[in-house]
Amino acid sequence: MPGQLLERAFFLAPPEQVAPRLLGKVLACRAGGSAQWLAGRIVEVEAYLGPHNSPPDPAAHAYRGPTARNRVLFGPAGHAYVYSIYGRHFCMNISCEAEGRAGCVLLRALEPMAGMEQMARNRNLAAGAAAAQLTSGPGRLCQALGLTREAHNGLDLLEAASPLQVRDDGWTAGDALVTPRIGIKKAVDWPLRFALAGNPCVSKTKNPRETALDAKRRSR
DNA sequence: ACTCGGATTCTCT
DNA sequence: GAGAATCCGAGTA
Numbered sequence: 001m002p003g004q005l006l007e008r009a010f011f012l013a014p015p016e017q018v019a020p021r022l023l024g025k026v027l028a029c030r031a032g033g034s035a036q037w038l039a040g041r042i043v044e045v046e047a048y049l050g051p052h053n054s055p056p057d058p059a060a061h062a063y064r065g066p067t068a069r070n071r072v073l074f075g076p077a078g079h080a081y082v083y084s085i086y087g088r089h090f091c092m093n094i095s096c097e098a099e100g101r102a103g104c105v106l107l108r109a110l111e112p113m114a115g116m117e118q119m120a121r122n123r124n125l126a127a128g129a130a131a132a133q134l135t136s137g138p139g140r141l142c143q144a145l146g147l148t149r150e151a152h153n154g155l156d157l158l159e160a161a162s163p164l165q166v167r168d169d170g171w172t173a174g175d176a177l178v179t180p181r182i183g184i185k186k187a188v189d190w191p192l193r194f195a196l197a198g199n200p201c202v203s204k205t206k207n208p209r210e211t212a213l214d215a216k217r218r219s220r
Numbered sequence: 221a222c223t224c225g226g227a228t229t230c231t232c233t
Numbered sequence: 234g235a236g237a238a239t240c241c242g243a244g245t246a
Binding site: 061 | 239244
């Protein structure tokens with residue numbers, strides 16, 4: 001397990017700030033209760049804002065307040081919100097902001113770092129499958145790491161004993177792109193998707209206009 | 221209780 | 234580029 005767990009304070013900020021800072025950090029997951037760790041660098045994320053904002057974010061699951069499904073979002077920061085979509089996939093988010101505020105960051109793509117053979121098996125791909133086939137897309141990365149709502153929703157990502165963690169290995173991200181979010185019907189123009197420019201594992205998108213963002217602005 | 225549709229992916233054309 | 238697969242959460246058609 002390279003690097004250090006992120007601090008809780010890292011996530012005690014609005015998701016539009018946390019999301020770009022998360023680029024380059026590492027998501028690590030213990031493979032099915034085994035000692036093996038699967039890990040990938042976060043290369044694409046989206047921010048979803050809590051309903052306390054004005055205007056509130058109509059594309060967010062938390063838009064209409066707490067429900068049985070989204071309750072993790074209203075809990076403490078740094079926890080995993082995993083939900084099922086289209087009856088066949090899972091998507092993973094990280095809760096942000098203080099308890100009671102439901103901002104979160106959706107993980108849309110990783111660059112595989114460890115356990116690629118297991119990821120390929122999880123994805124039903126050949127052992128030599130390209131990195132981008134393993135973890136490029138929110139549903140794909142969950143499948144590659146074996147993330148499910150039953151096993152991972154609500155887990156604390158910032159505990160040393162946790163089977164699912166977010167870490168900083170000291171790697172410094174390059175330029176980021178900012179675009180509208182993918183696959184939503186509301187607030188389609190809000191510039192809340194962030195991705196590492198030129199990274200081959202960033203998911204392919206229809207045609208969101210991509211805007212260069214200054215790397216300095218991202219780091220703080 | 222019932223229905224609509226989704227923060228997707230894959231396959232086939 | 235289009236359509237299917239396939240489940241369940243959330244609003245109420």
